[in-house]
Amino acid sequence: MIVAGRTGSDGVRLVLEAEEAMLLSELADQVDSVLLLGAEDDPALGRLLPNAYPDDADAAREFERYTRGSLVDGKRQAAQSVRDATAVGEGERLVEIELDQVQAWGWLTFLTDLRLILAERVGLGEEGTPEQDEQRDDYLRAAYEWAGFVQGSMLEVLDPTES
Amino acid sequence: MTETLERLDLDRATDPVIERVWRTIVWDDPVNLMTYVTYVFQSYFGYPREEAERLMLLVHHEGRAVVASGNREAMERHVQAMHGYGLQASVSKADP
Numbered sequence: 113m114i115v116a117g118r119t120g121s122d123g124v125r126l127v128l129e130a131e132e133a134m135l136l137s138e139l140a141d142q143v144d145s146v147l148l149l150g151a152e153d154d155p156a157l158g159r160l161l162p163n164a165y166p167d168d169a170d171a172a173r174e175f176e177r178y179t180r181g182s183l184v185d186g187k188r189q190a191a192q193s194v195r196d197a198t199a200v201g202e203g204e205r206l207v208e209i210e211l212d213q214v215q216a217w218g219w220l221t222f223l224t225d226l227r228l229i230l231a232e233r234v235g236l237g238e239e240g241t242p243e244q245d246e247q248r249d250d251y252l253r254a255a256y257e258w259a260g261f262v263q264g265s266m267l268e269v270l271d272p273t274e275s
Numbered sequence: 276m277t278e279t280l281e282r283l284d285l286d287r288a289t290d291p292v293i294e295r296v297w298r299t300i301v302w303d304d305p306v307n308l309m310t311y312v313t314y315v316f317q318s319y320f321g322y323p324r325e326e327a328e329r330l331m332l333l334v335h336h337e338g339r340a341v342v343a344s345g346n347r348e349a350m351e352r353h354v355q356a357m358h359g360y361g362l363q364a365s366v367s368k369a370d371p
Binding site: 186217220225 | 324351355358364
């Protein structure tokens with residue numbers, strides 16, 4: 113994977129191996145599913161939509177009532193745009209993606225949401241899980257580290273004063 | 276209608292102490308990259324890099340930091356934005 117600045121403009125340019133693009137696309141689809149279908153008591157959703165008033169249940173409910181819809185919409189749009197940008201055409205070995213500053217913001221927030229979900233999922237399966245779950249955790253952990261690497265690389269290129 | 280009334284109330288609150296009793300608090304989350312938290316503080320709040328890094332380190336070491344203060348409506352907007360960026364944030368009333 114290559115992460116670089118764009119010549120003559122802000123934003124970032126990404127070059128992904130087809131395999132990396134497919135993985136990212138799949139993960140973006142899963143984040144979208146959690147936001148769309150996640151059960152009310154899914155702790156991962158709690159990470160994405162935290163309590164704004166930990167000491168005031170009424171205010172917390174009220175805040176959630178009028179912010180949840182647009183927060184979920186924004187996060188789903190970010191995940192969907194990553195999924196669409198990482199679609200791999202037949203026979204393609206590399207996927208090149210150019211993002212302007214606004215689009216790059218969407219990627220950064222998606223990668224954050226993805227890591228929050230993965231961290232929650234990995235934390236769940238720790239006590240006496242069968243081997244299959246351990247393998248799943250290894251996979252999730254690798255995806256978590258990789259998403260952090262992608263985000264960190266983008267942050268080295270992006271200028272926060274330009275958005 | 277409600278909005279007009281609220282605006283009037285705010286105009287009347289000329290005492291800066293009264294206007295700044297609400298706070299936006301960002302909580303430490305081991306998941307988020309330090310560079311990302313700094314980026315959000317710089318980009319969203321417009322803090323200079325040094326101030327953004329100072330606040331990020333405060334979150335990291337103390338577990339939380341007040342990143343803004345003002346009227347309640349503005350603090351709720353900030354917290355909603357922080358949640359949009361994946362940061363753990365809450366609205367809190369300052370101690371009298």
